[in-house]
Amino acid sequence: MPTDQLTIAAVLAGGTGARMGAAVPKQLLEVAGKPVLQHTLEAFEAAGAVDRIVLVMAEGHHDAAWAIAKTANVTKLSAVIAGGAARSDSSLAAIRWAQSQPEAGPRTRLLLHDAARMLVTGRIIADVAAALGEHAAVTAAIPSSDTVVETADGRITAVPDREALRRVQTPQGFHLGLIGEAHAAAAADPHFTPTDDCSVVLRFRPDVPVRIVAGSTRNLKVTEPADLAVAEALLRA
Numbered sequence: 702m703p704t705d706q707l708t709i710a711a712v713l714a715g716g717t718g719a720r721m722g723a724a725v726p727k728q729l730l731e732v733a734g735k736p737v738l739q740h741t742l743e744a745f746e747a748a749g750a751v752d753r754i755v756l757v758m759a760e761g762h763h764d765a766a767w768a769i770a771k772t773a774n775v776t777k778l779s780a781v782i783a784g785g786a787a788r789s790d791s792s793l794a795a796i797r798w799a800q801s802q803p804e805a806g807p808r809t810r811l812l813l814h815d816a817a818r819m820l821v822t823g824r825i826i827a828d829v830a831a832a833l834g835e836h837a838a839v840t841a842a843i844p845s846s847d848t849v850v851e852t853a854d855g856r857i858t859a860v861p862d863r864e865a866l867r868r869v870q871t872p873q874g875f876h877l878g879l880i881g882e883a884h885a886a887a888a889a890d891p892h893f894t895p896t897d898d899c900s901v902v903l904r905f906r907p908d909v910p911v912r913i914v915a916g917s918t919r920n921l922k923v924t925e926p927a928d929l930a931v932a933e934a935l936l937r938a
Contacts, residue, residue, distance in 0.1 A: 707809045708830050709802070710751045710777075710872070711795030712741055714758045714766070714816035715784025726759055728816045729769075732929055733936040739769045740819035740936075746775045748823050750830035751812070753777050755798050757784040757791040789895045793884045799877055807878030813898050814872040817923040820935060821872065828914040829874040837876040837909050838902045841916035842867040870916040873898045879909060 714728040728738040738756075745751050754777045758766045763781045770778045782798055784791030792813055799811050810833040814821065825841050832839040845866040851859040880898065886905040887893055895901045899911050919935055921928060 707804050708750055708752050709799045709809065710745045710754045710812045710814060712745065712754060712756045712814050712816050713788065713791045714738060714756060715791035726762060727923060729765060730929060732933050736769055737819045737923055738766065738816055739773050741816045742770060742775045743773050744821050744823065745826065746777050748826040750827045751777060753779040755779055755795055756781045757795050759784060789887060792898055793888060796881050796884055800881055805877055807876060809877040810874060811877050811880060812872040812874045815922055818871055818920055819923060820919045820921060820932060822917060825916060825920060826872060829872050832912055832914050833874045836912040837879045838911040839914060840873040840899050840911060841870040842913045843916045843918060867913060869897060869899065870920050879906060
């Protein structure tokens with residue numbers, strides 16, 4: 702029987718990390734003695750709000766992912782599945798896996814998280830999951846400390862009010878029925894390239910507000926080689 706209480710965390714690690722210039726995906730690179738992926742999985746394993754984890758990983762690295770999970774005693778990891786060429790393909794794969802679970806229903810809570818955000822905290826995970834008790838779409842975000850401008854032809858065309866701007870992070874959480882419907886519509890639209898899962902909901906379900914919970918400046922995304930050094934310094938601080 703479907704239950705509204707089920708919370709699934711989908712850790713998205715489908716990228717190859719080309720910008721790192723490494724021979725393996727960035728999720729397998731070590732920071733403070735552990736692979737990036739291990740730090741991320743451990744955060745979700747420790748989160749009381751999460752019932753099970755599905756990992757979306759590039760094919761060819763599934764055995765390595767399971768080995769990492771075993772080393773870290775990540776008991777909530779239920780499956781390692783293949784992603785796709787784009788991040789949205791990995792999200793859709795995770796959504797379809799969640800929908801296949803016997804206990805899943807339209808209000809099952811699905812948290813979609815970039816594996817490269819290895820410093821996510823239990824507080825952020827819990828806050829996103831808790832907010833899904835009242836809202837159908839939620840994301841972690843932080844205020845922008847920089848002035849952000851709009852440009853065209855190499856010149857500034859507008860300077861939005863910084864007080865209204867937020868830097869979006871993950872996890873982003875959704876009721877499964879909502880995000881499944883929105884991603885199905887996005888997959889059928891060849892002219893739409895989503896930047897994240899919230900953008901999919903905003904495009905195809907504009908009637909549903911996306912709520913914000915506080916993220917953290919520590920919840921950085923490891924993208925460039927320098928980010929590994931920053932993450933290590935934060936872990937050792």
